[in-house]
Amino acid sequence: MNLEQKIYKKLLEVPKGQITTYGELAKAVGLKNGQRAVGKIMNKNPHPVIIxxxxxxxxxxxxxxxxxGKHVKAKMLSDEGIEIKDGKILDWEDRVYRF
DNA sequence: CGGCTGGCGTCGT
DNA sequence: TACGACGCCAGCC
Incomplete structure (x- = not known):
């Protein structure tokens, strides 16, 4: 299974209303400092809605x-009950999903 | 708080 | 096949 597949699978573990960070996700798939690599993968996301x-x-x-567009992202997040303030997540540390 | 650098996989020459 | 550029970052200064 390639890296992106693993990333997508891990991401699916995150329940609605909770979030995770690029770094955590990267480590979850075996990458120590591959946050940026993860970002690249997400950008190439072949399943926009499913993932x-x-x-x-x-x-x-x-x-x-x-x-x-980050605004769309913020919209979806707020739609799941996550409040956004000036591009920042309120009490995000309490909403982070630990793998 | 803004800016610079490090580190990792993928994609396009 | 090899090399350099790039991206939905992270961390230090």
């Missing part, structure tokens, strides 16, 4: 980027 890549945020608490 909840909007539940992945930066370790700083910001929502990070999104292939279809």
């Amino acid at each position: 909840p890549c909007h539940r992945v945020v930066m370790s700083t608490g910001k929502i990070g980027g999104y292939a279809y």
